[in-house]
Amino acid sequence: MRIGGALYRAARTTARAIVDETRLHSIALLRSRFRRRHARPCGRGGLFGVNLVGYIRAEMGLGTAARGLADALEAAQIPFTILNVERGNRSRHSDLSWAHREASDAPYAFTLVCVNPDNSRNLRLSVPTAALGSRYVIGHWYWEMPEWPDRWLPEIGLVDEIWSASAFMYDAVSAKASVPVVRVPTAVCPPSGVPYRRDYFALPEDKFLFLSMFDADSVLERKNPWGSLQAFRLAFPNQPREAALVMKVNNAGHDRGFIDELRARIGIGDDVFVLDRALSRDAVWALLSCCDCFLSLHRAEGFGLCPAEAMCLGKPAILTAWSGNVDYMRRDNSVGIDYTLVPLGRDHGPYRATQHWADPDLHQAAWWMRRLVREPGLAAAIGARGRETIQTSFSPRAVGALIRQRLMVIAEC
Numbered sequence: 001m002r003i004g005g006a007l008y009r010a011a012r013t014t015a016r017a018i019v020d021e022t023r024l025h026s027i028a029l030l031r032s033r034f035r036r037r038h039a040r041p042c043g044r045g046g047l048f049g050v051n052l053v054g055y056i057r058a059e060m061g062l063g064t065a066a067r068g069l070a071d072a073l074e075a076a077q078i079p080f081t082i083l084n085v086e087r088g089n090r091s092r093h094s095d096l097s098w099a100h101r102e103a104s105d106a107p108y109a110f111t112l113v114c115v116n117p118d119n120s121r122n123l124r125l126s127v128p129t130a131a132l133g134s135r136y137v138i139g140h141w142y143w144e145m146p147e148w149p150d151r152w153l154p155e156i157g158l159v160d161e162i163w164s165a166s167a168f169m170y171d172a173v174s175a176k177a178s179v180p181v182v183r184v185p186t187a188v189c190p191p192s193g194v195p196y197r198r199d200y201f202a203l204p205e206d207k208f209l210f211l212s213m214f215d216a217d218s219v220l221e222r223k224n225p226w227g228s229l230q231a232f233r234l235a236f237p238n239q240p241r242e243a244a245l246v247m248k249v250n251n252a253g254h255d256r257g258f259i260d261e262l263r264a265r266i267g268i269g270d271d272v273f274v275l276d277r278a279l280s281r282d283a284v285w286a287l288l289s290c291c292d293c294f295l296s297l298h299r300a301e302g303f304g305l306c307p308a309e310a311m312c313l314g315k316p317a318i319l320t321a322w323s324g325n326v327d328y329m330r331r332d333n334s335v336g337i338d339y340t341l342v343p344l345g346r347d348h349g350p351y352r353a354t355q356h357w358a359d360p361d362l363h364q365a366a367w368w369m370r371r372l373v374r375e376p377g378l379a380a381a382i383g384a385r386g387r388e389t390i391q392t393s394f395s396p397r398a399v400g401a402l403i404r405q406r407l408m409v410i411a412e413c
Contacts, residue, residue, distance in 0.1 A: 002098075005135065006397065012049075021054060022119070022150050023349055025174045028308060034179075035357060040263050043112075043398070043405075044360070046105055046106070046107055046108045046109035046110075046134075046135055047079065047109060048079065048108070048109055048407075048411060049078060049079030049080055049081075049107070049108030049110065050073055050078055050079070050080040050081075050108055050110045050111070050112050050403075050407070051080070051081055051083060051084075051106040051107070051111040051112070051131050051135065052066065052069055052070060052073065052080050052081070052082045052083070052112050052114070053083045053085060053111060053112065053113045053114065053123070053127055053131065053407050054066030054069070054082075054084075054085060054113070055084070055085055055086065055089050055091070055093070055114070055115065056070065056084045056085075056095075056102065056113030057084055057086070057090045057093040057094065057095050057096065057098075057099070058086070058089055058093050058095070058341065059091055059092045059093075059094060059095055059250070059278070059280075059281065060089075060091040060215060060217065060250065060251065061142070061215065061218075061305055062089075062114060062115070062116065062142065063091065063093075063095065064115070064281070064305055065140070065142065065186050065303075065305065066114040066253055066305060067095070067097065067098060067167070067189075068186050068187035068188065068189055068382075068396070068399070069112065069114060069140065069187065069399075069403075070082065070098050070101065071146065071187050071189040071396035071400075072136065072187040072396045072397075072399040072400035072403055073178065073187075073400060073403065074396070074400070075395075075396040075397045075399075075400035075403040076397075076400030076401060076403055077277075078400070078403065078404055079108060080097055080101070081102075081103040081105070081106070081107065081108065082101045082103065083102070083103065083104075083106065083128075083131060084102050085115055085119075085122065085123055085126045085127070086126070087118040087119075087122035087123075087125060087126050088122035088216070089119065089122075090251075090254065090357070091217065091251055092100055092251075094261070094279060095112060095280075095281055097259075097281075104128070105128060106127070106128050106130055106131035106135060106169070106227045108135070109135060109411070110135060110136050110137075110138060110407060110410075111131050111132060111135040111136070111137045111138065111215055112138045112140055112157070112163075112309075113132075113138065113139050113140060113141075114140045116141050116143075116152075117139075117140060117141060117152040117155035118350065120155050120158075121282070123195065124239075124339065130159065131362060135403070136160050136410060137158065137159045137160050138159060138160065138161055138162070138163055139155070139156075139159040139162045139163070139171070140162075140165070140184070141162060141163075141164075141169075142165065142169065142302040142303065143169055143172055143173070143302055144222060144300045144301060144302045144323065144351070145172065145300060145323070145351050145352075145355045146168070146171070146172055146355065146356065147172060147175075147277065147354075148173045148175065148176045148285050149173045149350065149352075153176060156176075156177055156178060156179060157178075158214050160179060160180075161180040161181065161182060162177055162179060162180070162181045162182070163181075163182050163183070163184040164181055164182070164183055164184070165183075165184065165185050165302065165303040165323075165324065166302060166303045166323075166324035166325075166326075166327045167183065167187045167326075167327055168301075168302070168324040168326070168327075168338075169303070169324060169325045170183050170304050171239070178290055182406055183405060184399065184402055185303070185327065185393070185394055185399055185402075186305055186307045186308070186394065186399070187395065187396045187398075187399040187400070188305070188309055188312045188390050188394045188395065189364075189395070189396045190285055190309070190312055190313060191281070191282050191285050194283075195282070195286065196283055196286035196287070196290070197286075197288045200286070201246075201271060201273075201275060201284075201287060201290065201294045202273070203244070203246060203290065204244055205225075206338040207241070207242065207243055207244040207271070208242060208244070208293070208373045209243070209244055209246055209290065209291040209292050209356065210228075210232065210244070210245045210246065210291065210293050210294075210295045210318075210369065210409050211245075211246045211248065211287065211288065211291035211293070211294050211310070211320045212228040212245065212246070212247050212248070212294075212295045212296060213246070213247075213248045213249075213250070213296075213306045214247070214249050214250070215250040215251055216249055216250065216251045216252050216253075216254045216255035216258055216259075217251045217254055217255075217332060218328075219348050219349040219350070219351060220255075220258060221296060221299070221348045222299050222300050222348065222351065222357065222376065223296075223298055223299075224297050224298050224299050224360070225247060225262065226265075227297035227360060227362055227365075228245065228295050228296075228297050229245065229247070229262075229265065229266070229272065230362050231295070231297060231365040231366045231369065232245040232272065232295075232360045232366075232369065233270075234362060234363060234365075234366035235365075235366035235367075235369040236271070236369075236370070239269060241271045243271070243369070243373050244271040244272065244273060244371055245271065245272045245273070245295070246272075246273045246275065246287075246291060247262065247272065247273070247274050247275070248275045248276075248279075248287060249262075249274065249275070249276045250278075252276035252277075258278050259274070262274060270301065271397060275287070276411070282307045285309070285313075285341040288306075288309055288310050288313055288315065289313050291307045291310075291315065291316060292315065292316075292372075292379070293307070293315060293316050293317070293369075293372055293379065294310035294311070294315050294316070294317040294318070294319075295308050295317075295318050295365075295369070296317070296318070296319045296320065296325075297318075297319075297320055297337065297360045297362065297365055298319075298323075298325075298358075299320070299358050299360070299361075300322070300323045300357040300358065301324045301325045302323070302324045303324040303325065304319070304323070304324055304325030304328075305326055307319050308325070308328055308390055308394060309333075311328065311333070311334065311383070311386035311387060311390050311396075312386075312387060312390040312391065313383055313387065314380075314383040314386070314387040314388065315383050315386070316334065316335065316372055316379045316380075316382040316383040317334045317335065317386060318335040318337060318365055318368050318369065318372075319334060319335070319336060320336075320337050320339055320358050320360040321336030321337055321338065321339065322339050322341075322357075322358040323357075323358065327393060328386075328389055328390060328393070330385070330389060332385050333382060333386040333389050334382065334386050335372075335382065335384035337360045337361055337365045337368070337369045338360070338361045339358035339359055339360045340359045340361075341356050341357070341358060341359075342357065342358075342359045343355070343356050344356065344357060345401050356366065364392065370408070
């Protein structure tokens with residue numbers, strides 16, 4: 001039985017590889033024909049509009065980014081349809097906010113792909129061949145290191161241009177890309193209502209709450225949860241503390257070892273609260289609203305969506321002043337923490353040892369944590385300026401205007 005099962009699995013894997021190669025060949029053939037036939041992008045098939053391809057239901061960063069693109073397209077009144085992708089993504093796919101726009105065809109001239117190249121095989125198996133083969137294809141890809149990975153370079157040949165959500169990512173991809181690279185930021189769109197209060201999360205009402213957020217499916221060394229915990233202890237070493245730290249972990253069930261280690265490092269009376277249960281997007285926004293300051297002592301970010309969302313709600317943010325998040329940071333709208341660039345030293349997930357990232361100054365972060373707790377007026381002023389920045393430059397309306405402008409340039413070329 002075991003031999004038969006192994007043979008069946010091997011045959012199924014081989015069959016899927018053949019299907020993928022066939023689909024890839026079909027896409028490449030279509031793209032070659034269209035490029036020969038239409039020297040200008042506006043000559044491609046389809047109506048003016050966008051076929052948005054992404055993890056539109058996924059409760060994770062790329063899913064939120066895809067939904068932000070949908071918000072931006074709607075704000076700009078650009079016709080669009082959505083092709084949902086779930087293959088190869090083990091996050092929960094339960095956000096149905098855009099289910100009414102999902103379709104199975106690709107009628108528009110532009111295909112905007114918010115699925116990273118590392119899952120391109122499943123992407124090709126999930127969408128119509130025409131969506132990638134006979135449309136002007138834009139890759140809206142995310143990467144968190146200063147050097148674009150060589151293993152992603154073949155996928156560049158399957159797109160007509162790349163949109164980067166930050167200057168940091170723009171620099172990384174444009175150094176190696178053979179197609180145009182354009183900066184189009186992530187759209188940040190809060191919900192209309194946040195009905196949950198602190199008691200829903202079992203959080204104290206009488207403490208200043210710092211919030212750090214991580215995804216167990218991400219590389220935790222990059223997110224640096226231990227840095228947040230250490231900075232909090234440096235800031236408030238004595239009890240009773242005037243502040244508490246909330247650590248929200250998404251997809252916690254995918255890495256119970258990390259959760260167990262995190263709980264083991266937190267002592268009794270540490271005033272550190274770990275939230276590892278699944279939350280809806282409305283509940284996540286409510287959690288952001290319930291807390292007083294967002295804390296991210298990350299080593300690298302492609303864009304940094306969670307800090308931007310917190311700032312959108314008027315929360316002061318203490319952030320490592322390096323990588324993608326500096327696009328929305330100013331001297332007066334957030335707290336930037338100094339850092340030292342260090343080599344990774346060894347591979348961490350998809351990030352190679354030869355890359356480098358930031359090692360944030362935890363003592364400086366602790367100093368600012370104490371100051372914001374003891375100077376509520378300063379915290380409120382920083383938060384208000386951060387909210388203004390996000391709402392002015394990163395709202396669906398602002399991002400949608402950039403998208404419309406870029407699509408019109410392509411269509412009229």
